[in-house]
Amino acid sequence: MRPARPPPCGAADLPDPPPPARALLDAQDVMRWQGRLLRRVHWLMYGPVVVDAAFRGRGVARGLFTMAVAVAAQARAEAVVAFIEAGNAPSWRVHVDGFDMTPLGDYEAGGRTYSAVAAPAGDAAA
Numbered sequence: 001m002r003p004a005r006p007p008p009c010g011a012a013d014l015p016d017p018p019p020p021a022r023a024l025l026d027a028q029d030v031m032r033w034q035g036r037l038l039r040r041v042h043w044l045m046y047g048p049v050v051v052d053a054a055f056r057g058r059g060v061a062r063g064l065f066t067m068a069v070a071v072a073a074q075a076r077a078e079a080v081v082a083f084i085e086a087g088n089a090p091s092w093r094v095h096v097d098g099f100d101m102t103p104l105g106d107y108e109a110g111g112r113t114y115s116a117v118a119a120p121a122g123d124a125a126a
Helices: 019-029 060-074 089-098
Strands: 043-045 079-085 102-109 112-120
Touching: 019 079, 019 102, 019 112, 043 060, 060 079, 060 089, 060 112, 079 089, 089 112
Parallel strands: 043 079
Antiparallel strands: 079 112, 102 112
């Protein structure tokens, strides 16, 4: 018998999330993952990821992403979800182009625009 999944998380469940994370949680009712409202999907928030310039291109981000996907799968999540600030082309290249994360939509927080992106949890994403 499999253990029960934890209940969905919302902004009220985090004591003090940063504005982009809070706004992403609030946007779950308008974003969709594989045809379902994000609020109805068991998912893990991945990131934010910042890699020092001296370590870029060495697989640090890939290692963190692979670990997040594995943790999400262990937690029986269906997806890992991240946010990328508009105009952050290097992050877009890494996450969307490199890791094949799927754009879910844009939202605003603190006067800035962010894109939510997602990838399936489990071995297929890594």
